[in-house]
Amino acid sequence: MEKILIATDGSQASEKAAKLGLKFAKTFNSKVYGLSIAEVIPVGPELMEIYPKLVEVLERKAFEAVGFIKAEAEKEGISCETFVLTSSDPSEIILSKLEELGISLLMMGRKHTLGRVSRTIIGKASVPVTVVPAEACLTLEKVLLATDGSVYSQRAAFWTVDFCKKLDIALYVVSVAKIDNEVSFAEECVKTVEEKAKNQGVKVETLVVKGEPFEKILEVSSQKEVNLIIMGCKGKTGLEKILIGSVAERVVENSNVPVVLVK
Incomplete structure (x- = not known):
């Protein structure tokens, strides 16, 4: 488990996934990466005026999400590198990062049911994927x-x-x-x-x-x-x-x- 990628949207489930991923990393002496995607969608001409502001808000939220991972990693003395990217297709970005970084394990949160993005990532990922519900206990016995x-x-x-x-x-x-x-x-x-x-x-x-x-x-x-x-x-x-x-x-x-x- 040399490299762990934690994909986050800042939700409670993502934060649980981050904490569990860091727990794995401490045990296996893994390098940790945090990734958050500011997901944007194409808009019509009538919304172009506010589009930059929308992107700014989404990117700020994404930086806050990876900031949580970075802070938690520093508390545990774990090396962590973070990325914030903007895309209309989060699954494509996450899957490409798995290959680019040579990831061994992907961590992600689950709010309720699996959405389109989660299904695509789980289906196409070439490495083990850990899906963490918001209510999960982080004990490992x-x-x-x-x-x-x-x-x-x-x-x-x-x-x-x-x-x-x-x-x-x-x-x-x-x-x-x-x-x-x-x-x-x-x-x-x-x-x-x-x-x-x-x-x-x-x-x-x-x-x-x-x-x-x-x-x-x-x-x-x-x-x-x-x-x-x-x-x-x-x-x-x-x-x-x-x-x-x-x-x-x-x-x-x-x-x-x-x-x-x-x-």
């Missing part, structure tokens, strides 16, 4: 990995085991079987991750449950009082189509703890 055995889940498993080992925190692994015939495969899924975790000295507990995947993942998260959910994300398919994955999307939108989506 228990992590839940949700796995379905897919290649995305396998990547998430490797990421999670390394993460838990570094932080020396407990890991719960859950796989959800929708029908009886899927139970044995779900058991294989959690067993595979359990072996990886134990080989790395990570304390691990596995669970196989039946039901609707996103509902059961959230249910286990609540029951075990975890502080972070990690799962695989399908990402981009085809030329333009964005596919986050219905289970991942529903977990992100309904979770009251941060969710890391690993590609």
